[in-house]
Amino acid sequence: MKAEEKQFYDFIMERTKPDHKEDMKRLVAELLERRATGKLDKMYLMGVVPRALSYLNPDSVNEVKKVVTDFSAKL
Numbered sequence: 001m002k003a004e005e006k007q008f009y010d011f012i013m014e015r016t017k018p019d020h021k022e023d024m025k026r027l028v029a030e031l032l033e034r035r036a037t038g039k040l041d042k043m044y045l046m047g048v049v050p051r052a053l054s055y056l057n058p059d060s061v062n063e064v065k066k067v068v069t070d071f072s073a074k075l
Contacts, residue, residue, distance in 0.1 A: 005035075
């Protein structure tokens with residue numbers, strides 16, 4: 001995992017509800033795999049964002065939305 005990916009992973013995991021840590025780990029791993037293979041696109045992100053947001057602590061949702069928006073803009 002690259003340093004940037006590790007930073008993204010840590011950021012997301014710190015803001016994930018304890019009972020959804022494993023779900024979020026799988027989702028982030030899938031995101032990073034798709035990114036590495038060139039299969040990460042905005043349509044995919046639009047499909048998984050609602051699920052990812054449901055895994056987050058409610059007080060972290062807006063902060064994570066901003067980071068994910070910035071991340072997806074670079075695609």
